[in-house]
Amino acid sequence: MAKRKVSNLLALAVLSYLTQRPMHPYxxxxxxxxxxxxxxxxxxxxxxxxxxxxxxxxxxxxxQATSREGNLPERTVYQLTxxxxxxxxxxxxxxxxxPQQEHSxxxxxxxxxxVLPPDEAVSLLKGRLDLLVAESEGVRQTIDRTTASGVHxxxxxxxxxxxxxVAAEAEFIxxxxxxxxxxxxxxxxxxxxxxSNQASGGEEK
Numbered sequence: 460m461a462k463r464k465v466s467n468l469l470a471l472a473v474l475s476y477l478t479q480r481p482m483h484p485y486x487x488x489x490x491x492x493x494x495x496x497x498x499x500x501x502x503x504x505x506x507x508x509x510x511x512x513x514x515x516x517x518x519x520x521x522x523q524a525t526s527r528e529g530n531l532p533e534r535t536v537y538q539l540t541x542x543x544x545x546x547x548x549x550x551x552x553x554x555x556x557x558p559q560q561e562h563s564x565x566x567x568x569x570x571x572x573x574v575l576p577p578d579e580a581v582s583l584l585k586g587r588l589d590l591l592v593a594e595s596e597g598v599r600q601t602i603d604r605t606t607a608s609g610v611h612x613x614x615x616x617x618x619x620x621x622x623x624x625v626a627a628e629a630e631f632i633x634x635x636x637x638x639x640x641x642x643x644x645x646x647x648x649x650x651x652x653x654x655s656n657q658a659s660g661g662e663e664k
Contacts, residue, residue, distance in 0.1 A: 463546070463550065464513075464517040464519075464546075465510065465513045465514055465517055465519065467506075467510050467513070468500055468501075469500045469501060469506060469507065469510050470510045470513065470514055470519075471547060471550055471551065471554075472491060472496060472499075472500050473487055473507070473510055473511060473514060473520070474514070474519060474520070474539060474543055474544075474546065474547035474550075475547060475551075476490055476491070477520060477537065477538065477539040477543070478539060478544070478547070481523045481524075481536045481537060481538035481539075482536060482537065483534040483535055483536045483537065484507055484508055484511050484534075484535075484537070485534065487507065487511075488507050491507075498621075499617055511537065514537075514543065515537065517542075517546075518540060518542050518543070519539070519540055519542055519543030519546050519547075520537045520538065520539055520540060520543050521537065521538060521540050522535045522536070522537060523536045523537060523538040524536045565628070573650060573653060573654065574654075575654075576651065576654050577639055577646070577647045577650040577651050577654070578647070580639070581636055581639055581640060581647075584632050584635060584636055585636065587632060588629055588632045588633065588636075591625050591628060591629045591632070592629065594625055595622060595625045595626060595629070598618055598621055598622045598625065599622060601615075601618060602615050602618050602619065602622070
């Protein structure tokens with residue numbers, strides 16, 4: 460897979476928003492915030508301007524006009540170029556069609572979870588499960604409230620995906636806890652024995 464000239468996913472959002480009309484970076488940022496894009500993209504004022512500069516350097520966007528209001532700094536309005544539109548469509552097609560290797564902090568924690576005693580791990584997982592349930596309820600309320608205002612569900616599909624992912628993680632955690640705490644055949648005993656052996660080995664040294 461060829462490396463893209465600009466690989467930050469925030470750049471894809473910028474290209475997409477510029478299909479609506481030419482905008483200056485502050486206007487793009489405002490639109491992103493109004494659409495709660497911070498839940499999907501790593502969004503900050505500095506990162507947005509960095510991405511805009513990278514896109515301009517790559518030839519994917521270009522300055523249309525520069526204006527100044529009062530004592531405010533100059534604002535450059537950018538428009539999408541033909542190359543930028545082509546890049547956006549190709550990039551989006553790739554992301555939709557091809558699973559990407561993503562590095563999850565939770566997956567990393569799971570790979571090392573035996574370092575914790577099983578009872579502590581179960582307690583922490585139960586706490587995480589409570590947070591996931593609350594998140595799920597919040598996302599569902601957002602979807603219901605937004606669709607009730609007349610917004611078509613297609614514009615909230617990322618929230619539906621987020622809801623499905625939260626549900627899947629919550630079910631995984633419930634099953635994990637069940638596997639650990641199940642009487643007689645549960646994982647707690649061998650896990651605790653492994654943890655005890657590790658601790659004993661450390662003391663002997």
